[in-house]
Amino acid sequence: MNKSKYFSGQPLVSQLIKFLDREEINRTAKKAGSDRYYKKFHTYDHLVTMLMTVISGCSSLREISGLFLACQGRIGHLYPPYELHI
Template sequence: MGKSTHFSGQPLYCQVIKLLDKSTILRLSREYGGEHYVKRFDIWTHLVVMLYAVIMRFDSLREIMSSLQAESRKLCHLGIRLMRKHSINYKF
């Protein structure tokens, strides 16, 4: 019995990311000026991180950053190459 090409056995996050077309998302973002002031954090990375935060039900940036830093070795296959070593503490 061969392996199925369906999504069985894959995490939900992986299934959602596989449904997205990275080249189309990047093309549309650049076409409509969505990355005009962006230096490092492009639209694809932003989308992947925000989907991760929604699926994991995070409430704060600190939760997102600590979780992504803990999983930093597994982020390369998602197209996330640059992760900050520490979070910035803003003083108001």
């Protein structure tokens, strides 16, 4: 069985996140002051969450929480080392 030359083996979200420059996002967030009062859920985390939400087609908070609970073991590399309490 031949390997597909169109499948890279990585999820779509991971491929999109590779295009994002985390340092640039953090620099812009610091300049705009968007992370000023937050302790855990920073601008980068919010951006990744919104990307996954749009790609998955979620339309409610319940769907978003279900998505992240279902994918919790597979998306650990996208988030800081704290546990999601949804």
